[in-house]
Amino acid sequence: MDKARRTFLKIxxxxxxxxxxxxxxxxxxxxxxxxxxxxxxxAHAPAADAHGGGHAEEAPTGVRLGMVIDTRKLSAKDGLLDxxxxxxxxAHNIPQFPEKKGEIKWIWKAPFENVFTDHSVHHGSKKVTxxxxxxxxxxxxxxxxxxxxxxxxxxxxxxxxxxxxxxxRCIGCRFCMAACPYGARSFNWQDPRPYVKSFNPEFPTxxxxxxxxxxxxGERLALGQEPACVEACKGTGAIVFGDLNDPKSEIRAVxxxxxxxxRKPTLGTKPSVFYIV
Amino acid sequence: MYNKGTIIPxxxxxxxxxxxxxxxxxxxxxxxxxxxxxxxxxxxxCVMPVxxxxxxxxxxxxxxxxxxxxxxxxxxxxxxxxxxxxxLQMACMECHxxxxxxxxxxxxxxxxxxxxxxxxxxxxxxKSKEATH
Numbered sequence: 001m002d003k004a005r006r007t008f009l010k011i012x013x014x015x016x017x018x019x020x021x022x023x024x025x026x027x028x029x030x031x032x033x034x035x036x037x038x039x040x041x042x043a044h045a046p047a048a049d050a051h052g053g054g055h056a057e058e059a060p061t062g063v064r065l066g067m068v069i070d071t072r073k074l075s076a077k078d079g080l081l082d083x084x085x086x087x088x089x090x091a092h093n094i095p096q097f098p099e100k101k102g103e104i105k106w107i108w109k110a111p112f113e114n115v116f117t118d119h120s121v122h123h124g125s126k127k128v129t130x131x132x133x134x135x136x137x138x139x140x141x142x143x144x145x146x147x148x149x150x151x152x153x154x155x156x157x158x159x160x161x162x163x164x165x166x167x168x169r170c171i172g173c174r175f176c177m178a179a180c181p182y183g184a185r186s187f188n189w190q191d192p193r194p195y196v197k198s199f200n201p202e203f204p205t206x207x208x209x210x211x212x213x214x215x216x217x218g219e220r221l222a223l224g225q226e227p228a229c230v231e232a233c234k235g236t237g238a239i240v241f242g243d244l245n246d247p248k249s250e251i252r253a254v255x256x257x258x259x260x261x262x263r264k265p266t267l268g269t270k271p272s273v274f275y276i277v
Numbered sequence: 278m279y280n281k282g283t284i285i286p287x288x289x290x291x292x293x294x295x296x297x298x299x300x301x302x303x304x305x306x307x308x309x310x311x312x313x314x315x316x317x318x319x320x321x322x323c324v325m326p327v328x329x330x331x332x333x334x335x336x337x338x339x340x341x342x343x344x345x346x347x348x349x350x351x352x353x354x355x356x357x358x359x360x361x362x363x364x365l366q367m368a369c370m371e372c373h374x375x376x377x378x379x380x381x382x383x384x385x386x387x388x389x390x391x392x393x394x395x396x397x398x399x400x401x402x403x404k405s406k407e408a409t410h
Binding site for chain 2: 093155157159160164166167168193196197198199201202203204205206207218219222
């Protein structure tokens with residue numbers, strides 16, 4: 001064997017071994033266990049706690065508006081739900097199309113099996129099988145619609161927890177409608193104006209090509225009023241509205257006392273609308 | 278000059294065509310500066326001086342929009358003792374109630390077509406479908 005070739009093969013072999021070993025060595029020496037630096041152990045402690053804490057939720061911060069719908073009280077009075085829906089329709093210039101296709105929904109009625117898909121209706125009570133339940137945007141704590149929106153036309157208002165819409169920015173791509181697991185969003189397939197029964201001068205209509213949904217009456221809250229549906233049920237206690245993060249609020253008192261359910265809790269969106277069935 | 282008979286009429290036609298915008302605007306009302314109607318309710322004061330509003334009302338409206346919708350700042354402005362909730366329908370059109378004679382007069386002149394009224398309602402729109410209850 002040629003001497004030069006022999007040297008070349010030796011060097012090449014050594015280089016390959018060194019090249020493979022080097023990253024491992026660097027990785028080993030860079031870990032805090034082996035590093036000679038003074039990596040503060042305190043910095044790692046909270047992270048370890050969080051993992052050890054299992055399913056504990058983060059401590060709530062700020063205002064998070066929510067709603068408890070007491071369907072017992074709601075169905076106790078005939079037509080109360082219809083009144084609440086009518087109040088919303090009037091307040092937000094919601095069009096009423098003659099056909100169901102393409103309808104615009106902010107708060108609407110649906111049967112139990114469609115509302116609570118996680119619950120079985122097998123041998124369900126008369127209430128569960130026979131009655132309609134009110135549904136609206138859940139104003140999720142972790143809203144999937146906002147993640148889907150490419151223009152940030154829908155976003156979470158940090159000050160109130162409301163999932164809001166900025167119709168000016170909506171480009172009508174309908175990603176949010178695909179993302180929302182509750183079907184709480186509607187698309188304007190046509191100009192809604194001719195189908196609005198009466199105009200509320202304080203609120204705009206929408207135009208063809210934008211998505212809309214319940215806004216928890218952000219414009220009314222700013223004036224110190226309750227949401228339209230809550231106001232329509234005033235005195236009955238059928239819908240309780242308030243700050244879920246305030247332990248002294250009326251809504252928390254109801255939540256502490258009653259057994260409530262949420263829509264599709266398994267999805268992890270953390271809905272802010274609770275139901276008493 | 279050769280071909281006097283065709284060149285001179287040709288020149289006259291050419292000049293007439295080139296100066297068309299000038300004399301057309303002079304002869305018709307198309308070129309007159311727009312005179313937007315002052316508020317029918319006699320209001321003399323706005324949220325900002327006239328000069329500012331004339332030049333920058335669109336920026337102000339965008340600012341209000343972002344304040345209200347995105348920043349949650351729906352603070353009601355109080356200027357000269359009058360309250361203005363931030364909003365095209367709630368503040369501007371309370372005084373400038375005639376869109377055709379106010380907004381449109383300049384927008385048409387400037388050939389701009391803002392989409393405000395695709396959604397926002399003019400007082401005339403509201404009147405066309407007044408709440409019956």
